[in-house]
Amino acid sequence: MHSYDRETALPNAQPIIAQSLITAARTWATLHPAASLRDRQMLAARIELELMGGMP
Secondary structure (H helix, E strand, O other), X not given: OOHHHOOOOXXXXXXXXXXXXXXXXXXXXXXXXXXXXXXXXXXXXXXXXXXXOOOO
């Protein structure tokens, strides 16, 4: 077995996903300054759900 055949774990994958989702939320908020508080709360809840592993 060659070293390139072995599966490798990506220990830093989760922080990258979290950072990407947070950046997307901040970008969305900047592009939609007139969004209601409810819209912003729903976006935050959706991001939290994704960070926790998504829906079963």
